[in-house]
Amino acid sequence: MTTTVVKGLDDKGQRIRSMDFEKKVREAAVASAHLTLESYGQHNIGIRLQRPGGLHLQIKGPSGQRLGCMGLPGTTIVCEGPTSDDVGYLNIGAEITVLGDATNGACNAMANGKVFIGGSIGARGLTMTKWNPDYEKPELWILGSTGDSFAEFNCGGTAVVCGIEAKNPSNILGYRPCVGMVGGLIYFRGPIDDSFSKSNARLDRPNDAQWQWLIDNLSGFLRNIRREELFASISRREEWQVLVTVTPQERALMTSGPMPMAEYRNKVWNKAFGGGDPLRDLAPGLDRSIIDAIVTGDLRRKKPYWANLEAAAPCTYYCPIHIPTVDRLRLIREGRLDEAYEMILRYTPLPASVCGAVCPNLCMENCSRRGVDAPIEMQVLGRAVGSHPAPKVAEALGKKVAVIGGGPAGMNVAWQLALAGIEAHIYEKDSQIGGKLAQVIPWERLSQAIWDVEIQRFLSMPNIKVNLNVDMTKELFAKLQESYDYVVIAVGTHEPRRIPFPGHERVVTALDFLKKAKSDMPLPVGREVVIIGAGNVGCDVACEAYRLGAEKVTLVDIQKPLAFGKEKEAAEALGAVFRWPVMTKEVTGEGLVMNTGEVIPAQTVIISIGDVPALAFLPDAIETVSVGGASWITTDKAHVTSHARVLAVGDVEKPGLATNALGAGKTAAEFIVASIKGIEWRPFTKQLIPQQALTITHYTPDIPGSSETEQADRCLSCAACRDCHLCETICPTGAISRNDLEFGSKMGYQFGLEGSFEYVSDDKKCIACGFCAATCPCGIWTMNAF
Template sequence: MEFERMVREAAVTSSSLLLESYGQHNIGIRLQREGGLHLQVNGPSGQRLGCMGMPGTTILCKGPTSDDVGYLNIGAEITVLGDATNGACNAMANGKVYIGGSIGSRGLTMTKWNPEYDKPQLWVLGSTGDSFAEFNCGGIAVVCGVNPKNPDNILGYRPCVGMVGGLIYFRGPIDDSYPRTNARLDQPNDQQWQWLVENMPVYLGKIGRADLFSTLTRRDEWRILATVTPQERALMFSGPMPMAEFRNQFWNKAFGGGDPLRDLAPGLDRSVIETIVTGDLRRRQPYWANSEAAAPCTFYCPIHIPTVERLRLIREGRIDEAYEMLLRYTPLPASVCGAVCPNLCMENCSRRGVDGPIEIQILGRAVGNFPAPTPAESLGKKVAVIGGGPAGMNVAWQLALAGVEAHIFEKDGRIGGKLAQVIPWERLSQAIWDVEIKRFLAMPNIKVHLNVDMDKEQFAGLERDYDYVVIAVGAHEPRRIPFPGHERVITALDFLKKAKSETPMAVGREVVVIGAGNVGCDVACEAYRLGAEKVTLIDIQKPLAFGKEKEAAEAHGAVFRWPVVTKEVTPIGVVTDSGELIPAQTTIISIGDVPALPFLPETIETMSVGGAAWITTDQAHVTSNARILAVGDVEKPGLATNALGAGKTAAEYIIADIKGEKWQPFTKPLIPHKALTITHYFPGDSGPTESDQADRCLSCASCRDCHLCETICPTGAISRREIEPGGSDRLLARQKTFEYVSDDNKCIACGFCADTCPCGIWTMNAF
């Protein structure tokens, strides 16, 4: 204890310590110093060298060390030039331990791994003792087999018992005592071998044995023990469990050893009745509810894009089908899903319970250059769409795909609405946008009329000449506050439109933005781009900004202040109600926009909220006139994705009405998170390709055909069978032509199928 106290005091004043050790314990325990700390230990070390080692700490022990080197290590780098005894790296969660000799028993046991950090590493030049990597949960070990203590078995007796994560590289012979249900013997693949070769020089340099590099980089001499995943382990037990085994292991235990009649009838025979009911005697019945619920990504997406189905097609190599399916939901997957959308699908992705959400932006951007789907034959109808923003674009897109001629009447000189007019190009790539607009304009049945300033007379003409009229003009009238000096204030909409033009507005060195929402963040970013040195966003409440927009503004240096009430705007800045002057040469207001509807007939019902008129619609976006619909921000403010979703719904209603069919809204319920068995999935890095994301998908509410239910059923009641494709649901009809069924004469209603199903397909319903 005295030695440990001396070391801790010395570490306060010096970043490099030389220690003379004669077996003292706890050297380096919990030590950390800003800028890093290095300890050199001359002589043998006692127990717990580097225990609870912290990031930035390095320890070099020039002699051997006793038990528990690196115990509970969370980031330190520890090098031991001699041997280490038992418990090396026990419960280590991060960091690296380099051993220049051999280690004793129970090395690398109970390691932990947080996927947000690097995996803990243990390197051993010689061999290990018994029970190596027991209950390993993520640690990587490299055992080189150079001068091992046990040349015939360099990993000792029963390595990897209970291992559920991590990887063991080894060179040399081992016996057959490792458990096959926890570890799989294999050769390193190319990626694993590359890792080993790249990291080997670092290790050999640490222990002073660079001369061994050529000896230790002969690939055919190395093998690995890889973790058996839960899915692989389940499939090992193929075939039904014998009924006697099931009864002893599960059924009998459920009775708990007691009954309510013991006191009343002590002599009553209470032995288990030798039967397990099937058929009509069961209280519950398994049901394969494939695709009857919605995955969170689909449920929370305003367009209800079936992402699970898209990823399934990608896994099967049917990339073109996956792209075409997405384009039947939105004409702007790369621009919106891949860039500007806050991705509600990712926020609610079930994969977050394993490591991180599916990267939808990767999937959206991949579809940028893919051609449009082929439209259906003409239905002989035409629809007028007033407004060429995302809502109006998706109305026209969906109608054109269905064979309906769509005419867009746009007030601006280009289509795209606020996406084209105000979203900064640093958030929405102009190259991607131009490609998607080109694809949109090339779609047959879409006619675009620009620079049309709609009035009541023109609107009446559209009602007369078209089968339906869809109002999708968005909200382009900025809100204003009549405080003193309001005439000096620039609206966010005007500022952002000019910022994307060839003649952007000039800004002062200091800028104040009144309103700290996401649009205000876009204003701040553009102000910095145009030369501002300081941007302050003020609001009367906690800022509503979130996600990528807020992160971008903060990255530029924008400051958020609240609660702040604007009293007056002067030539030198904004005066608050407390009398404070916030200096500003440019003041911009960003408190939202409202619809401008001078062309709207009085017969169309509206609702007044906050001094603005919003068009009243039903679930299908139909107004008080059955042939006039309204979508997007003219109904209520929302995201670009909300506008796209409203456009698709309105188009589907029109198509159904034209065909004389009943329109069906999206009604699938959200699959309960508790129905999923996410423990089957192993954390891992999120790769940069579509295939990487497809492999990570949990396939919520959609059968992944993993056979786990079939394998785990104790009576063999579940089987897989082929079915004919078809059905009214286009997506279901395109899925794999199979289903899983349960034989009522074999099923005992144990619920194992529902408990193990990773996708939440099997449910146990009351009989």
């Protein structure tokens, strides 16, 4: 066997560069199977070198880094002395023996082959190794100890660390070995610290197969490093341990993660606060346990409330008589027409004349149906009552009341008292009852046929006695106070206001003019007419003037005319003209002379600036208040004057519509009835239902028919449950149900005509979603804070 020598120093004794040295070695390996390399610190000695049939390299001289890197099978390398970093780097089959120490990085990325170290190694040995199953596992044998970070990310290498002449005898595997080790096995003989990666490696004793392998191969190692004498002393099984790779499956079972939070809470957290909840001193009994986002019962923050009939519909609220039109329309829908008529007649004796004709229908100005298409047609409803007979009166109570004045105010006082079983005696100045409705309102606005029928019905009412053509005096008043339980003053305003400008004697008052126009002897009217005062009464005057022959009517006012509605439309339709501002200086035979000097020609000048009460008969004890230069009787909410048994209703206390007068009359009568019966009187206190509470989108606009039934179907039934079942249907948890009631709701109007049913919500099912309140068309269901 020829041995070829390759020198690492040149002729001059200079170190040959690693690159050149490697070329020489490679050439020599072609020629010879046995090389002696007199190296001088060259790197990469034996890199990727092999020869068919085998190659042996004997290194005599200092070895550089990466001895035997990329070593190939069949190649053996013996280094007679220590070697530097990275011996066996990427070794894929060579057998390398180092007769001394190796430094850092030994066997990094080795996949096959064996490395025998006759001493100790440095840090990061046996890292990133591989095991390709087509080849045998790579092996690293170490006589002494390893440095830190041994076997990091070891994937398949086997290591044997004997602990003889260890560099660090108290810890022969260094600090933190096996971090990330996923394959391979480490045999070691000697003490280690506890820093090996517990999630990657498991400490154990070699099993029989492992021990057999070690013993089989140990002598080969010792022979290579020329220390065969050590065999006996290092082959005692009890001195050996292994670090075994933890498989992913084992790892999954081993570490279920850190302590579960619930366990931490029970074992540690809860115990730290003196044996109880940490807030128990600040808030005794506070329950902080977990609840769902959707809850029922007491955990809800809102609760639905069925507020049937607790608020007032706009029609009821705004009507001065508080007629519950919603109720009336419900009765019509239920087919109870007679009860519907009777209900109306319990509120007013003049439904056709007032509701159906002259009233501007305040009820319908705010009707919720406006939001859908148009309000209920009150005039249809009003006139339908027409000739329906009056309701039956109650049992006589043996009391009587004097009513001074037979206008709408006085009429309703008498009407209500009569229904309650109390005698009402009317004392009327004129030759007919009806006040201004009879005397002054033009027939165009209030049909005589309708009026006569209602008066007829009124006069037929038991308990009502009418005295006509009575002039009231102080003496007569005093007598009435003595002989009646109560006296009600309802004289209205029949004293026209006048302005004493020059020529005022030529001027006719509107009151006078209209009264005479309605009688058999109307006043003559010139071709040109001027009316001072452009309110609704002025418009009535204008219409009557046209009817009586005028051709040109001018209404003048010092401020913007207050006329509105039907009266204004009627006057304008006839050609009346409005002028303002106009200040009157005087009235002459030519007409009206303005402050500016302009003359408005007129043969007839009429003044229509309002009327005031004529109170000559009033005893001094009854207080009055002076407003706008006239005296009005002061009253409280029940229309009682400063004298407990004297009441005043209508224009005499405060000017208003005929409807206001009817309302005042009813309230006063109710007070008297309550006082007589000894029960508490309460005024109308219901709050108006807010529009937002209703859900009008349920209704579709339509073209209404003109029958009562068709109108009744359109009613939104504000604040009164329409029994539509929508809430019951929409409730997502089925919490709402409907019950029939034996007795009607206490919240209804007074006649026991309210519906006898209720809707209820089950607290155990309701989740306070608010769908019922949102969908309820009539605004009955509300969500209250809870």
